[in-house]
Amino acid sequence: MPNPTAAMLVIGDEILSGRTRDSNMHYLAGELTKTGIDLREVRVVSDDADAIVAAVNALRAGYDHIFTSGGIGPTHDDITADCIATAFGVRIGVRDDARAILEQRYAKMGTQINEARLRMARIPEGATLIENPVSGAPGFSIGNVHVMAGVPAVFESMVASVLPLLAGGAPLVSQSLRINRGEGDIAGPLADLAKQYPHLSLGSYPFIQNGAFGVNVVIRGSDGGEVSTAIVKLSALFPEATT
Amino acid sequence: MPNPTAAMLVIGDEILSGRTRDSNMHYLAGELTKTGIDLREVRVVSDDADAIVAAVNALRAGYDHIFTSGGIGPTHDDITADCIATAFGVRIGVRDDARAILEQRYAKMGTQINEARLRMARIPEGATLIENPVSGAPGFSIGNVHVMAGVPAVFESMVASVLPLLAGGAPLVSQSLRINRGEGDIAGPLADLAKQYPHLSLGSYPFIQNGAFGVNVVIRGSDGGEVSTAIVKLSALFPEATT
Numbered sequence: 001m002p003n004p005t006a007a008m009l010v011i012g013d014e015i016l017s018g019r020t021r022d023s024n025m026h027y028l029a030g031e032l033t034k035t036g037i038d039l040r041e042v043r044v045v046s047d048d049a050d051a052i053v054a055a056v057n058a059l060r061a062g063y064d065h066i067f068t069s070g071g072i073g074p075t076h077d078d079i080t081a082d083c084i085a086t087a088f089g090v091r092i093g094v095r096d097d098a099r100a101i102l103e104q105r106y107a108k109m110g111t112q113i114n115e116a117r118l119r120m121a122r123i124p125e126g127a128t129l130i131e132n133p134v135s136g137a138p139g140f141s142i143g144n145v146h147v148m149a150g151v152p153a154v155f156e157s158m159v160a161s162v163l164p165l166l167a168g169g170a171p172l173v174s175q176s177l178r179i180n181r182g183e184g185d186i187a188g189p190l191a192d193l194a195k196q197y198p199h200l201s202l203g204s205y206p207f208i209q210n211g212a213f214g215v216n217v218v219i220r221g222s223d224g225g226e227v228s229t230a231i232v233k234l235s236a237l238f239p240e241a242t243t
Numbered sequence: 244m245p246n247p248t249a250a251m252l253v254i255g256d257e258i259l260s261g262r263t264r265d266s267n268m269h270y271l272a273g274e275l276t277k278t279g280i281d282l283r284e285v286r287v288v289s290d291d292a293d294a295i296v297a298a299v300n301a302l303r304a305g306y307d308h309i310f311t312s313g314g315i316g317p318t319h320d321d322i323t324a325d326c327i328a329t330a331f332g333v334r335i336g337v338r339d340d341a342r343a344i345l346e347q348r349y350a351k352m353g354t355q356i357n358e359a360r361l362r363m364a365r366i367p368e369g370a371t372l373i374e375n376p377v378s379g380a381p382g383f384s385i386g387n388v389h390v391m392a393g394v395p396a397v398f399e400s401m402v403a404s405v406l407p408l409l410a411g412g413a414p415l416v417s418q419s420l421r422i423n424r425g426e427g428d429i430a431g432p433l434a435d436l437a438k439q440y441p442h443l444s445l446g447s448y449p450f451i452q453n454g455a456f457g458v459n460v461v462i463r464g465s466d467g468g469e470v471s472t473a474i475v476k477l478s479a480l481f482p483e484a485t486t
Binding site (some may be wrong): 028174186190201218 | 255256257258259260261262263264265266269270271272273274275276282283284285286287288289292294299316317318319320321354357358359360362363377378384394396397413415425426427428429430431433434437443445446447448449450452456461463
């Protein structure tokens with residue numbers, strides 16, 4: 001059975017303006033690979049309601065799971081929860097269990113709950129809360145869409161809350177070799193090897209280090225034995241390769 | 244007149260598997276902001292022909308400029324140039340001027356040109372070459388799509404080759420303030436200020452540092468004087484803020 005598929009939607013002007021370097025994509029990609037869920041697509045859109053609604057609806061129709069990051073805080077530019085409600089055609093309002101989480105959190109910190117903070121208890125109808133051990137305010141899952149915060153520490157804690165609830169597939173096994181040659185030197189033999197192993201994926205990732213060209217070749221597959229055999233064959237072709 | 248719009252398409256399994264942390268998106272975002280071109284959307288897709296063709300066609304219909312990164316090297320998994328030809332419905336083949344660039348480059352380096360390397364001279368009909376001072380093999384522009392390599396040093400050199408050829412708009416001016424308070428404390432006054440300045444964008448970017456919550460507020464606009472006035476008002480609301 002093929003692995004479940006996933007897409008990610010990153011929401012935030014700050015990524016698109018170059019102000020902030022997104023790190024959530026890389027984090028989620030690594031966690032999903034470990035879980036055996038195939039991340040197939042990522043989209044980054046701005047804090048624009050039409051763009052968010054359109055992306056959510058396109059992605060949730062195409063993949064088994066959608067993970068979003070950003071736009072669920074207390075300020076005027078946090079519009080993700082409303083957009084998700086629009087995308088699903090459901091109502092949104094302050095929910096008692098979410099409000100209780102916030103009240104308890106703020107009481108402990110000696111912080112006033114106010115109108116802005118209460119926005120973070122607004123949850124689309126029919127959603128399930130995602131726990132946020134870092135800062136309290138919950139994310140939520142609705143249908144196949146998992147809505148999480150953008151602050152990396154919070155995003156990561158929400159991913160840790162939600163991933164164990166999802167059914168994963170077979171985690172991919174991967175092995176790699178580093179070859180200090182130009183990609184054009186290895187391309188022919190690599191293509192031949194790829195043809196011999198139709199169930200494996202052979203990726204070639206060139207780099208430049210101290211002005212010299214090199215390639216990392218990564219072989220991935222669900223059968224660890226087959227991956228090892230292919231790596232041994234590759235090493236025989238390029239004896240100077242290192243792991 | 245509104246600024247030209249742009250989207251980016253990042254092509255590569257290695258980003259989606261979490262193996263590689265993409266840096267081209269952040270780089271391009273910063274360069275476009277300086278140029279006055281608004282980056283509105285980024286998509287990341289795998290080395291899959293259908294996914295690449297669909298994304299290219301969706302994005303080129305929606306934005307003034309599309310920038311792609313990845314998949315134009317010599318190996319079997321480099322399929323971007325073919326996908327672009329498919330998306331535009333044009334032929335692709337080895338082009339003399341691109342081949343001459345490669346031959347000159349490899350002659351200088353004492354490297355053999357071979358069948359794999361010659362793949363990098365395959366250019367869709369009607370495209371213009373993008374110069375690559377780092378490693379020779381050119382990118383290309385066709386219609387409103389600019390096709391570039393994934394290796395960051397090469398990508399950046401291609402961006403530097405192509406951006407001066409595009410008409411930019413008014414670069415956004417931005418100023419920011421750091422406020423060491425929870426986002427919920429500043430959300431109300433910030434929303435009021437945003438209403439007073441409908442032509443400015445006020446973004447609120449929370450962070451956690453040494454366990455304490457803080458916010459960077461960024462005010463952006465094309466009128467530098469208006470941005471400054473709004474920042475002064477914001478500082479007056481939160482006298483503890485620092486730049």
